[in-house]
Amino acid sequence: MRIALYGSPFEAVKAKYVQHLIHKLEENNVPIIVEQQFHDFLIDHVTFTQNVDLFETPKELHEKADILLSVGGDGTLLNTITLVRDSNISILGINTGRLGFISSISTDQIEVAITHLLKGDYTIQERALLQLETNNNLFGDTNFALNEVTVLKKDTSSMIRIHAFLDDEFLNSYWADGLIISTATGSTGYSLSCGGPIMVPGTDNFIISPIAPHNLNVRPVVISDKNVIKLKVEDRDELALVALDSRSRAIDPSLELTIKKADFKINLIKLRDQSFISTIREKLMWGKDKRN
Numbered sequence: 001m002r003i004a005l006y007g008s009p010f011e012a013v014k015a016k017y018v019q020h021l022i023h024k025l026e027e028n029n030v031p032i033i034v035e036q037q038f039h040d041f042l043i044d045h046v047t048f049t050q051n052v053d054l055f056e057t058p059k060e061l062h063e064k065a066d067i068l069l070s071v072g073g074d075g076t077l078l079n080t081i082t083l084v085r086d087s088n089i090s091i092l093g094i095n096t097g098r099l100g101f102i103s104s105i106s107t108d109q110i111e112v113a114i115t116h117l118l119k120g121d122y123t124i125q126e127r128a129l130l131q132l133e134t135n136n137n138l139f140g141d142t143n144f145a146l147n148e149v150t151v152l153k154k155d156t157s158s159m160i161r162i163h164a165f166l167d168d169e170f171l172n173s174y175w176a177d178g179l180i181i182s183t184a185t186g187s188t189g190y191s192l193s194c195g196g197p198i199m200v201p202g203t204d205n206f207i208i209s210p211i212a213p214h215n216l217n218v219r220p221v222v223i224s225d226k227n228v229i230k231l232k233v234e235d236r237d238e239l240a241l242v243a244l245d246s247r248s249r250a251i252d253p254s255l256e257l258t259i260k261k262a263d264f265k266i267n268l269i270k271l272r273d274q275s276f277i278s279t280i281r282e283k284l285m286w287g288k289d290k291r292n
Contacts, residue, residue, distance in 0.1 A: 001118070004033040004061055004089075006080050007041075007071030010096040015045040017107035018071060021094065024114045026050050033064045035083075038071075062087040067117070067269070073097020074189070078245040081129070082142045086264035090124055092117065093268075101188045102146075102268065104279050116271045123270050125201055127185045128225055129262035130244075138242070138249050144262045145244035147186030151231060151257065152178030152211060154239035154250065159214060161234040166227050175214035181229060181259050182207040188280065196220040201276055206261075231257040 003025060010018065025032055026049055033053045034042065042048075055061045061068070061083050068084060070077040070093045077093040084091060093103030094110060105113045116122055129144045137143070153160045162179045164171040182191035184199040187207060192198060196209040197220065208229070209220040223229075233240050233253050241248045242257060251257075281287060 002031045002033060002064060002066045004035070004055065004065035004068045005038060005042075005071060006035040006068055006076070006083065007038045007096075008073070008076045008079075009041050010045075010072065012045070014096045014107060017096070017110055018042070019046040021069070021071075021110050021114065022046055022048060024111065028118055030118070033061070035061075058083050058085055058087070062089065065089055067092065069094055070103060071096055072103065073100055074102050075246055077103045078146055081144070081146050081245075081266055082247075084266065085142075088267060090267040090269050092271075099283055101279060101283060102185060104274065105271070113271055117269070121272055125268045125270050126265040127201060127268055128183055128204075128265055130181060130183055130206070131260055131262035132242070132244060133258040133260070134255055136255065138251070138255075139244055139247065142247070143244065145186075146183065146266055147189050147245050148180050148182040148191060148243075149257075149259050150178055150180045150190065150211075150241075150243045151233060151251075152241055152243070153235070154241050159212075160240050163232040163234070164208065165230040165232075166223060168228075168230070171208075171221075172218065174210050174218065176210040176212055176218075178211035179231065180207070180209040180211060182209060183225075188283075191220070194220070197222065198280065225261045227260075229259040231259070233257075 033055055036054050036056045068089050068091045070080045094105045095103040129146050130149050132143045132149055159177055162174040180191045184201045184203045187199040191207050191209045194209045194211050196207045204225045205222050206225050207222055210218050235253045240251050242251050
């Protein structure tokens with residue numbers, strides 16, 4: 001088993017947990033491959049007692065690793081998909097950030113998590129992605145998203161008008177600050193904050209959620225992941241953006257956006273006693289009465 005590390009800068013107080021992670025891998029003689037920029041950060045905060053290999057490109061990662069550990073929050077894990085792509089490398093998220101829905105292993109669970117990982121005591125959850133197609137190939141070869149594709153107004157410009165079509169049938173014209181097309185994985189993210197439902201992973205659906213719609217009777221819609229969505233944006237200020245997770249580009253109002261299910265999936269590692277239901281209960285504090 002060859003394990004790669006990718007992450008974001010973390011607070012100094014979290015260094016001892018990352019050091020413990022590295023020590024656990026080293027004592028089990030696991031080959032470690034570290035993303036170059038993350039390694040540059042780590043060498044000032046932790047110590048490696050064995051030589052580590054480095055990677056910078058998706059190709060190097062695919063050639064050198066079997067599993068990728070994402071060290072950070074959910075945003076960090078979302079960034080890993082542009083490296084992993086369709087390689088089938090499995091990802092485990094270790095949360096050194098805040099809430100952490102998909103990076104659900106907390107720092108105090110690292111010991112147990114790595115023990116289960118090295119024993120092969122885990123399962124793989126396949127997560128669907130969204131793919132964006134435009135005639136100008138706006139995002140190049142990273143035109144996919146794990147959480148959501150979002151069209152939104154830029155800065156403080158007035159609301160935009162988004163014409164939405166489902167399998168070429170007109171759905172609605174949204175007067176709003178934007179529109180979110182979310183996967184089940186992304187249902188606990190931006191879409192949730194805009195009133196969208198929570199969907200259990202593995203549900204073969206996407207969610208269309210308007211952002212601050214002008215008409216209050218316009219509600220989120222759950223659709224099949226087999227549907228193809230087409231969006232046309234009207235923006236008098238020409239300041240609209242389209243975002244794939246955290247990556248965004250300005251768009252020309254004449255650009256047509258085609259959104260559909262990607263032809264590959266991302267593999268997330270699920271450890272024993274870990275489930276989506278238990279995660280949302282914990283993170284959203286369901287069943288905890290703060291009055292007592």
